Amino acid sequence: MALKIPILGGAGLSEAKSDTAFVEFERVQKSYDGENLVVKDLNLSMPKGEFLTMLGPSGSGKTTCLMMLAGFETATHGAIRLDGVSINNIPPHKRGIGMVFQNYALFPHMTVAENLSFPLEVRKIGKSTREEKVMRALGMVQMQDFAGRRPAQLSGGQQQRIALARALVFEPELVLMDEPLGALDKQLRETLQFEITKLAHDLGITVVYVTHDQTEALTMSDRVAVFDDGRIQQLAPPDELYEAPQNSFVAQFIGENNTLEGVVQEMRGDSCIVKLDSGDVIDAMPVNVSKVGERTKVSIRPERVEFDKSRLSPDAHTLKAEVLEFIYMGDIFRTRLRVAGTDDFVIKSRNAPDQVRLTPGSQIEIGWLAQDCRALDA
Amino acid sequence: MAEQVLAADGTPLKASLNRALRRQKMRALVLILPLLLFILATFIYPIGQMLFRSVENGIVSETIPRTVVALDDWDTQENDLPPATVFDALAKDLAVAVELKEHTRLGSRLNYELSGISSLFRKTGRRVDDIGEIYTDQLVALDPAWEDPATWVTLMADPDWIAAQAAWDGEGDEPAFVVSATAIDMLPQTADIYADFARVIQSGDNDSPTEEEPWHIVSLALYQDLIASPSVDIPGPLAGLVSTAAAAAPSFETEDVIATFTDVDDDWQNPEVWETIYTYSPAYTNGYFLNAIDLQKTTDGIEWQPENEQVYLTLFLRTMIMSMTITISCILLGYPVAWMLANLPARKANLLMILVLLPFWTSLLVRTSAWKVLLQNQGVINDLLVWVGFIADDNRLALINNATGTVIAMTHILLPFMILPLYSVMQTIPISYLRAAKSLGATNWTAFWRVYFPQSVPGIGAGSILVFILSIGYYITPEIVGGTKGVFISNRIAYHISSSLNWGLAAALGAILLAIVLALYWAYDRIVGIDNVKLGG
Numbered sequence: 001m002a003l004k005i006p007i008l009g010g011a012g013l014s015e016a017k018s019d020t021a022f023v024e025f026e027r028v029q030k031s032y033d034g035e036n037l038v039v040k041d042l043n044l045s046m047p048k049g050e051f052l053t054m055l056g057p058s059g060s061g062k063t064t065c066l067m068m069l070a071g072f073e074t075a076t077h078g079a080i081r082l083d084g085v086s087i088n089n090i091p092p093h094k095r096g097i098g099m100v101f102q103n104y105a106l107f108p109h110m111t112v113a114e115n116l117s118f119p120l121e122v123r124k125i126g127k128s129t130r131e132e133k134v135m136r137a138l139g140m141v142q143m144q145d146f147a148g149r150r151p152a153q154l155s156g157g158q159q160q161r162i163a164l165a166r167a168l169v170f171e172p173e174l175v176l177m178d179e180p181l182g183a184l185d186k187q188l189r190e191t192l193q194f195e196i197t198k199l200a201h202d203l204g205i206t207v208v209y210v211t212h213d214q215t216e217a218l219t220m221s222d223r224v225a226v227f228d229d230g231r232i233q234q235l236a237p238p239d240e241l242y243e244a245p246q247n248s249f250v251a252q253f254i255g256e257n258n259t260l261e262g263v264v265q266e267m268r269g270d271s272c273i274v275k276l277d278s279g280d281v282i283d284a285m286p287v288n289v290s291k292v293g294e295r296t297k298v299s300i301r302p303e304r305v306e307f308d309k310s311r312l313s314p315d316a317h318t319l320k321a322e323v324l325e326f327i328y329m330g331d332i333f334r335t336r337l338r339v340a341g342t343d344d345f346v347i348k349s350r351n352a353p354d355q356v357r358l359t360p361g362s363q364i365e366i367g368w369l370a371q372d373c374r375a376l377d378a
Numbered sequence: 379m380a381e382q383v384l385a386a387d388g389t390p391l392k393a394s395l396n397r398a399l400r401r402q403k404m405r406a407l408v409l410i411l412p413l414l415l416f417i418l419a420t421f422i423y424p425i426g427q428m429l430f431r432s433v434e435n436g437i438v439s440e441t442i443p444r445t446v447v448a449l450d451d452w453d454t455q456e457n458d459l460p461p462a463t464v465f466d467a468l469a470k471d472l473a474v475a476v477e478l479k480e481h482t483r484l485g486s487r488l489n490y491e492l493s494g495i496s497s498l499f500r501k502t503g504r505r506v507d508d509i510g511e512i513y514t515d516q517l518v519a520l521d522p523a524w525e526d527p528a529t530w531v532t533l534m535a536d537p538d539w540i541a542a543q544a545a546w547d548g549e550g551d552e553p554a555f556v557v558s559a560t561a562i563d564m565l566p567q568t569a570d571i572y573a574d575f576a577r578v579i580q581s582g583d584n585d586s587p588t589e590e591e592p593w594h595i596v597s598l599a600l601y602q603d604l605i606a607s608p609s610v611d612i613p614g615p616l617a618g619l620v621s622t623a624a625a626a627a628p629s630f631e632t633e634d635v636i637a638t639f640t641d642v643d644d645d646w647q648n649p650e651v652w653e654t655i656y657t658y659s660p661a662y663t664n665g666y667f668l669n670a671i672d673l674q675k676t677t678d679g680i681e682w683q684p685e686n687e688q689v690y691l692t693l694f695l696r697t698m699i700m701s702m703t704i705t706i707s708c709i710l711l712g713y714p715v716a717w718m719l720a721n722l723p724a725r726k727a728n729l730l731m732i733l734v735l736l737p738f739w740t741s742l743l744v745r746t747s748a749w750k751v752l753l754q755n756q757g758v759i760n761d762l763l764v765w766v767g768f769i770a771d772d773n774r775l776a777l778i779n780n781a782t783g784t785v786i787a788m789t790h791i792l793l794p795f796m797i798l799p800l801y802s803v804m805q806t807i808p809i810s811y812l813r814a815a816k817s818l819g820a821t822n823w824t825a826f827w828r829v830y831f832p833q834s835v836p837g838i839g840a841g842s843i844l845v846f847i848l849s850i851g852y853y854i855t856p857e858i859v860g861g862t863k864g865v866f867i868s869n870r871i872a873y874h875i876s877s878s879l880n881w882g883l884a885a886a887l888g889a890i891l892l893a894i895v896l897a898l899y900w901a902y903d904r905i906v907g908i909d910n911v912k913l914g915g
Contacts, residue, residue: 093825122824
């Protein structure tokens with residue numbers, strides 16, 4: 001990835017200096033072998049009570065960041081602060097951070113209650129208080145009836161709830177979750193997503209959540225940090241991330257996206273004209289292009305493509321398209337088009353009573369509002 | 379009761395399923411059959427045989443059957459010599475046994491119980507064929523026909539056998555001698571011993587009773603028969619010969635068999651000898667087992683062996699204690715290594731694994747001998763310690779030919795058997811457990827002790843069982859480096875198998891060892907649970 005990409009996570013830098021920051025990464029770097037940086041110059045700041053998701057493909061450095069925060073990896077460079085205190089040299093067990101692991105890591109030789117009681121025991125909390133807290137934590141995840149079971153006697157979803165309860169039972173202010181729902185089936189995942197967010201908000205805890213599932217990231221988080229190549233590519237609330245991706249990686253990684261490549265032909269303030277490689281000309285909104293002649297990838301969401309000419313402004317540019325495939329998906333229709341030399345241009349339309357169903361083979365014209373089409377880095 | 383489920387063709391589903399599975403089972407059986415047969419033939423059966431020897435004691439009643447019967451009437455509590463009939467019986471038994479060269483074997487067997495019996499039997503064996511000569515001489519003096527083998531055959535043999543023997547063409551074996559019913563009826567003792575004589579002559583010497591003069595002991599038996607029934611009336615041509623002898627018998631000069639035995643060796647006057655024979659006359663005995671735990675059988679019941687002969691309980695105890703020491707040493711040394719193996723990156727772990735397995739590439743004997751070089755008084759380790767100055771030159775450590783040597787060498791040799799099961803169990807414990815524990819606030823030690831260690835216990839169990847069972851039966855290493863203070867019970871078993879040839883005692887010791895191992899296994903199952911033993915994934 002080219003170096004000219006602006007470090008958008010840098011937005012946190014200014015926040016880092018504020019007193020409200022609860023978790024802070026400042027210029028953090030991590031290398032395992034002394035040759036390659038797994039995490040390159042990470043800056044991040046979180047206020048108390050935030051649910052932040054680190055999202056990214058595998059190898060993007062998100063889990064390493066989490067492990068550094070938990071204390072299982074040491075930062076090669078930079079400072080990690082918790083509530084204003086640098087924790088670089090504090091061993092994991094003194095950080096007081098709750099953690100939910102990918103495979104739950106419930107201790108197989110202990111019962112559910114013993115698992116939950118463990119963090120309280122090592123904190124030398126009295127027996128009666130312990131029992132009370134364990135039952136309260138089990139109550140939070142509706143698992144009171146399972147206190148005497150062993151982890152192996154529980155289903156995946158139940159184990160996940162217990163892992164969650166165990167991470168919460170000693171009332172940490174910060175909880176880390178490393179792909180906690182990865183091993184569960186879709187339906188259970190959705191239920192638990194909802195429960196985890198609700199619990200986090202009810203308890204007012206700060207959560208750093210790692211996942212590679214973008215739906216999970218979008219539905220659960222207050223803010224999402226998109227990781228790639230050891231950097232935060234964009235740190236933003238889910239809606240902003242989806243609707244206003246700051247670069248082509250984020251645009252492609254979050255949600256479905258149509259990409260067309262071309263050269264900036266004309267700049268018009270908050271919009272621009274892009275000449276595609278096929279020769280067609282389209283309207284776009286410049287995001288990180290600044291001058292005429294620059295190569296760009298324009299990105300447009302499938303649901304923002306319009307094929308009803310009456311809804312477009314009269315001077316809008318349109319593209320000729322051939323319908324290749326029409327897929328009925330229930331709530332929406334998904335239509336694949338051949339546009340400007342690509343065969344995988346997709347549009348989505350709502351299944352409304354008056355919605356047109358395009359037939360394969362027909363020739364149509366498509367267009368969009370300039371602000372829906374973002375001209376990003378090439 | 380639920381209704382029986384039927385298959386599509388109306389047969390009960392269970393039967394149908396069984397039929398379907400039978401083929402599979404048969405195939406599985408065929409696959410293991412060669413190994414099963416091999417093990418049965420070369421392992422299970424011989425071991426069963428061997429263990430059977432620990433109670434089997436047929437040799438006494440087979441070799442001296444008459445004596446065993448005669449001793450039945452002997453009152454052991456009197457602390458007297460047995461009656462003359464017993465001596466007579468023994469003389470007859472020995473006459474047969476000497477011819478078959480079995481008396482020395484019996485002597486060796488009884489020598490395990492009372493030393494000296496072996497030579498007593500050998501000495502007596504050399505003289506036993508003279509017993510009864512005095513009667514032969516007097517019979518022959520009475521009538522030279524007594525010197526003729528044919529006379530004896532006519533007197534003793536079944537008419538059918540005589541006919542068959544006459545018809546025999548000399549090819550192949552002579553028909554097996556059959557004693558006549560008349561002889562058994564009228565001259566029972568003579569018939570009894572003559573039958574043995576004929577059998578020995580035929581089978582042992584490949585000769586014929588028709589050509590061999592009977593042993594003198596037969597004359598003794600005849601004399602006893604004639605004294606017992608003076609009016610004996612043998613039918614047939616020899617009636618006169620026998621009745622003449624019967625008439626003369628009371629005036630025969632007699633031989634005192636007891637005196638003859640005593641003349642051979644005074645030990646025959648020792649009631650202990652007779653008590654030993656009496657005690658070990660049954661076909662099965664618990665004597666070997668009693669000996670194996672330092673007890674002995676006497677006519678007064680079961681008693682401790684004399685203090686200076688008690689070795690086996692000490693040896694068993696030492697074997698157990700040293701095996702435990704070795705097992706614990708293996709755990710202490712092997713656990714960290716297994717941990718390293720399980721947690722290092724694959725490439726380094728493989729190298730380390732090769733180092734762990736390296737000892738398997740050299741012979742056990744070589745490794746043990748190497749320890750001999752290292753540990754001896756002038757050996758490498760002592761030299762090093764002296765050079766460093768830890769010990770004085772005249773105060774070198776005794777590291778070999780004692781228990782220390784055995785523990786050191788065997789810990790080294792058995793270490794891989796501890797590391798491998800530990801490693802394979804530790805490999806299945808994800809690092810995330812430790813991380814989880816630490817994130818929950820546990821220190822490194824608490825995380826290890828409360829979370830990691832309990833999960834590695836099955837590996838410790840498996841390794842300990844392996845190491846303990848292997849060491850409890852170890853032989854070569856204690857033999858080479860153990861001296862006298864560091865040998866195991868197995869060395870004693872080997873000694874009885876190959877040197878003293880007291881296989882019965884060896885078998886009893888082996889059976890006890892086996893029982894101990896099984897008992898420990900059972901105890902382990904009860905305490906830890908055998909399901910908790912894991913040799914891998």
